[in-house]
Amino acid sequence: MNDRHFSARAITEGQQRAFDVMGPDFETAAFEFVERWRPEPDEDGEVEVTVTDTETGERHCFRIDLGSGESEACG
Numbered sequence: 001m002n003d004r005h006f007s008a009r010a011i012t013e014g015q016q017r018a019f020d021v022m023g024p025d026f027e028t029a030a031f032e033f034v035e036r037w038r039p040e041p042d043e044d045g046e047v048e049v050t051v052t053d054t055e056t057g058e059r060h061c062f063r064i065d066l067g068s069g070e071s072e073a074c075g
Contacts (some may be wrong), residue, residue: 004053008033023034026051026060034064048074
C-alpha cells in the first residue's frame with residue numbers, strides 16, 4: 001500500500017500546531033501525529049486528532065487513549 005500525505009492536528013484547547021505526516025491510512029497518520037506531537041509528560045487520558053488527506057480534503061477524527069494506545073472514531 002502506498003503512503004499518502006496527511007495534515008494532522010490535535011483538537012485540544014490551545015493546540016493549533018498541525019503536522020504533515022505520511023501513512024497508508026488515516027488512523028496510522030493519527031498515531032504518527034501523536035508520536036511527533038509528544039503531549040506534555042503530565043498529560044494522560046485521551047486526545048482527539050483530526051487527520052486530513054491533503055490531496056482529496058477527506059477528513060477523519062480519532063480519539064486516542066495516550067495510556068493504552070487504543071483508538072476509536074470521534075463521536
